[in-house]
Amino acid sequence: MIGEPAQRGARRVDRRLAQRLAVLLLSMTLIAGGIVSVGAFVDVLAPGDAAADTAPLAMLPPVRIPVDNPMSAAKVELGRMLFFDARLSGNASTSCASCHAPQMGWTHHDPLAPGYPGHRLWRNNPTVLNAAHFSRLMWDGTLDRLEVQARSAMQAPVEGNGKAGIVEMRLRLVPEYVDRFHDVFGTEWPRMEDAWLAIAAFERTIVSDPARVPFDRFLAGDARALPEAAKRGYALFNGKARCIVCHGGPLASDEQYHALGVPRQLLFDSSPLVQVAVRWQNAQREAPRVLYRGGGDEDLGRWYRTRDPADIGKFRTPSLRELRYTGPYMHNGVFATLHEVVEFFDRGGGDAPNKSPLLQPLDLDAGEKADLVAFLESLSMDTPLIVETPELPPMRPLVETVAAQCSRDEQ
Amino acid sequence: MKRRTFRRCARAALSLLALSLLAPVATPTASAPESIAPRLEAVRRAAPLDRARLELGRQLFHESRLSGDGSRSCASCHAPAHAFADGDALSRGYNHVGHFRNTPSLVGLRLKSRLMWDGRYEAADLKKVVAEMLFSPVTMNGDPGIVVERVRQLPVLMDAWRRLHGVNAPPTIEGIVQAIADYAGAHDGGDTPVDAALRGDVSKLSPQAIEGMRLFNGKAACVRCHSGPALSDGRAHRLRVPENAEVLRDPERTIALLQHHANHGSPDPMAERSDTGRHAITRRASDRGRFATPSLRGVARTAPYMHNGVLPTLSSVVEFHNRGGGAGSELQPLGLDARERAALVAFLESLSATTAAGEAPTSHDYATAAGAGR
Numbered sequence: 137m138i139g140e141p142a143q144r145g146a147r148r149v150d151r152r153l154a155q156r157l158a159v160l161l162l163s164m165t166l167i168a169g170g171i172v173s174v175g176a177f178v179d180v181l182a183p184g185d186a187a188a189d190t191a192p193l194a195m196l197p198p199v200r201i202p203v204d205n206p207m208s209a210a211k212v213e214l215g216r217m218l219f220f221d222a223r224l225s226g227n228a229s230t231s232c233a234s235c236h237a238p239q240m241g242w243t244h245h246d247p248l249a250p251g252y253p254g255h256r257l258w259r260n261n262p263t264v265l266n267a268a269h270f271s272r273l274m275w276d277g278t279l280d281r282l283e284v285q286a287r288s289a290m291q292a293p294v295e296g297n298g299k300a301g302i303v304e305m306r307l308r309l310v311p312e313y314v315d316r317f318h319d320v321f322g323t324e325w326p327r328m329e330d331a332w333l334a335i336a337a338f339e340r341t342i343v344s345d346p347a348r349v350p351f352d353r354f355l356a357g358d359a360r361a362l363p364e365a366a367k368r369g370y371a372l373f374n375g376k377a378r379c380i381v382c383h384g385g386p387l388a389s390d391e392q393y394h395a396l397g398v399p400r401q402l403l404f405d406s407s408p409l410v411q412v413a414v415r416w417q418n419a420q421r422e423a424p425r426v427l428y429r430g431g432g433d434e435d436l437g438r439w440y441r442t443r444d445p446a447d448i449g450k451f452r453t454p455s456l457r458e459l460r461y462t463g464p465y466m467h468n469g470v471f472a473t474l475h476e477v478v479e480f481f482d483r484g485g486g487d488a489p490n491k492s493p494l495l496q497p498l499d500l501d502a503g504e505k506a507d508l509v510a511f512l513e514s515l516s517m518d519t520p521l522i523v524e525t526p527e528l529p530p531m532r533p534l535v536e537t538v539a540a541q542c543s544r545d546e547q
Numbered sequence: 548m549k550r551r552t553f554r555r556c557a558r559a560a561l562s563l564l565a566l567s568l569l570a571p572v573a574t575p576t577a578s579a580p581e582s583i584a585p586r587l588e589a590v591r592r593a594a595p596l597d598r599a600r601l602e603l604g605r606q607l608f609h610e611s612r613l614s615g616d617g618s619r620s621c622a623s624c625h626a627p628a629h630a631f632a633d634g635d636a637l638s639r640g641y642n643h644v645g646h647f648r649n650t651p652s653l654v655g656l657r658l659k660s661r662l663m664w665d666g667r668y669e670a671a672d673l674k675k676v677v678a679e680m681l682f683s684p685v686t687m688n689g690d691p692g693i694v695v696e697r698v699r700q701l702p703v704l705m706d707a708w709r710r711l712h713g714v715n716a717p718p719t720i721e722g723i724v725q726a727i728a729d730y731a732g733a734h735d736g737g738d739t740p741v742d743a744a745l746r747g748d749v750s751k752l753s754p755q756a757i758e759g760m761r762l763f764n765g766k767a768a769c770v771r772c773h774s775g776p777a778l779s780d781g782r783a784h785r786l787r788v789p790e791n792a793e794v795l796r797d798p799e800r801t802i803a804l805l806q807h808h809a810n811h812g813s814p815d816p817m818a819e820r821s822d823t824g825r826h827a828i829t830r831r832a833s834d835r836g837r838f839a840t841p842s843l844r845g846v847a848r849t850a851p852y853m854h855n856g857v858l859p860t861l862s863s864v865v866e867f868h869n870r871g872g873g874a875g876s877e878l879q880p881l882g883l884d885a886r887e888r889a890a891l892v893a894f895l896e897s898l899s900a901t902t903a904a905g906e907a908p909t910s911h912d913y914a915t916a917a918g919a920g921r
Contacts, residue, residue, distance in 0.1 A: 226688045227616050228643035254617030255693075293690035297615045301809060302644055302684040305802035308817065325817055408913035412696040419692050531798035534805075534820075 215338025241461030247469025260469030312529035369511025397486030585774030604730025636856025645800030660781030737900025759894025787873025
């Protein structure tokens with residue numbers, strides 16, 4: 137965890153210690169007392185204790201702006217254009233917005249999005265919404281900056297399949313881009329590195345507006361912002377359901393990696409394109425075959441980053457903000473609704489070799505589950521965040537581009 | 548910044564001026580002292596390739612799922628019906644990336660000593676050429692790892708692979724590239740009337756074509772460069788073929804041209820305006836505008852002609868050479884009359900066999916192979 141504030145790191149260590157203590161306590165109780173119900177274990181932590189060493193939900197702070205990519209209106213506007221511009225992909229078919237569609241919560245409604253033509257992705261693609269607030273990106277925390285993610289997604293064969301050299305030349309034959317890059321970055325010709333800076337700057341504006349999020353209005357003191365069901369859900373979230381243990385802080389995510397035993401995505405067995413993608417990902421990341429069951433047909437999650445067998449099947453805790461718009465859910469998109477997600481956690485999750493001990497059956501009744509869903513929905517804006525699709529300037533013959541550039545410089 | 552811009556704008560103006568004057572450049576000839584006069588040679592048949600190897604190559608050659616978006620196969624540009632070229636002046640390239648050169652025919656590939664219009668590969672590097680075509684964003688924009696995994700998902704291809712490599716051998720990108728190279732190099736254009744004539748049987752050549760052959764070896768001096776079994780000396784020459792204006796008119800073709808210059812170390816790719824041929828590879832001033840001598844086997848089927856496809860017919864090619872090429876060309880005017888030019892065309896047309904080659908396999912779908920990963 138590079139560049140993380142020391143205080144939070146310390147808190148994490150404390151929490152791990154607390155988890156170990158809890159497990160120890162449980163085993164001691166089991167030994168001493170014989171049969172102990174799971175409900176009794178939940179009582180050990182709940183209701184107050186679970187939240188005690190966990191960051192409470194809070195309003196999002198202002199987005200952190202990296203020193204090497206300061207914001208400006210012109211840069212954000214250029215980034216918006218590039219975000220929607222399919223010419224950044226190999227065959228000019230696929231823009232960032234193809235898989236991160238504003239009208240689909242800045243992600244995609246397919247459990248596994250199509251990606252570049254002739255492909256299908258292996259994971260549910262994460263939303264751009266509030267991605268700017270995460271310290272690491274992707275389900276396995278592989279990337280650390282939006283700038284790097286933009287580059288990675290544009291070039292990955294299954295996503296944008298755009299080679300930087302060709303895409304850069306395309307941008308250079310769009311006179312309006314030549315002008316805009318010149319204005320923002322001061323360069324004679326557009327450069328690919330600058331395109332990624334602009335896209336990242338634009339993405340840093342795609343964040344929840346607290347004034348439009350019922351729960352944030354509630355936190356700000358408007359008691360009527362939440363319906364009663366959501367208020368009851370909030371109490372469950374912090375108490376009996378213990379969601380807060382992992383889903384704390386402004387993002388409602390501990391930014392840690394956990395194995396939940398999420399059910400297998402059936403497309404892994406039925407879709408040839410998904411099978412190609414999964415095997416390719418494993419080969420790319422040099423996953424030794426001994427580690428996966430069927431020979432490269434599984435997603436090893438956090439393991440790709442750490443190479444620690446104890447991390448196989450762990451994925452980053454997602455933010456719970458804007459869930460109303462960002463389904464389907466989980467790293468493989470296997471759950472279509474929030475009800476299914478709550479049911480899954482109520483069961484205590486599924487089976488996995490490294491499954492988190494934090495997941496235990498919750499014993500929620502139907503009303504409590506509905507309350508929890510009502511609360512989760514209150515973490516989303518009243519209406520989805522939509523950004524207008526820009527009209528994109530055309531490529532022009534090179535002679536015209538140069539002529540325009542020369543006449544601009546004369547002025 | 549301002550100064551750089553000024554320099555560029557000034558340079559742009561100058562290069563326009565230069566273009567309009569078509570200033571001839573001093574032309575050192577490429578011919579080295581040779582002990583043996585160049586001549587035509589009959590094709591010696593190669594030992595036939597293993598059937599399993601050819602079949603795997605044929606399947607892969609026609610498989611569009613080797614390309615990034617699954618839309619372009621080798622055969623998309625190297626179509627068997629066009630003597631493994633495409634019939635277009637400029638290659639179509641990948642989707643929304645145009646090309647700036649004419650697709651070269653693959654006929655006679657194994658007989659050539661250098662490959663590509665700028666001769667940047669030796670004949671022994673055919674596998675490198677195949678890999679470049681598969682993975683370059685200008686041609687198929689594929690990915691080696693994806694290619695392997697897609698092949699695994701295609702039972703017909705896996706069957707062909709296993710027949711060649713054995714049932715337990717997993718597909719590899721090296722093996723895939725090798726099979727395509729083997730197939731691409733397996734087309735000599737059949738037994739042509741000229742091959743028969745070179746073996747001593749002139750019965751298949753018309754009297755006009757026999758006259759053309761005499762001119763080819765004599766007055767027209769074609770054989771000076773179009774020699775050997777491939778009818779190519781494997782060298783690069785400056786003919787001063789007219790520019791194909793489409794390259795600068797169509798931005799998608801221009802990006803491919805600029806990217807080509809950038810890839811090969813041009814100090815200022817954005818200032819490049821034309822295909823400089825061999826020069827982009829060697830960066831020797833004397834190589835500016837030089838392009839590799841193409842093979843003439845099957846030439847009647849590979850129209851349009853020249854590195855940028857600007858000459859539509861064999862007659863126009865003969866006319867061009869008869870004029871001595873463009874201003875500043877290495878060529879000399881030939882003084883051929885209309886009858887002689889027609890005879891040369893007749894000879895060139897006799898360099899094609901009547902048999903067609905390279906039938907496309909039937910298409911087939913991906914399988915959801917439970918065992919595909921194993």
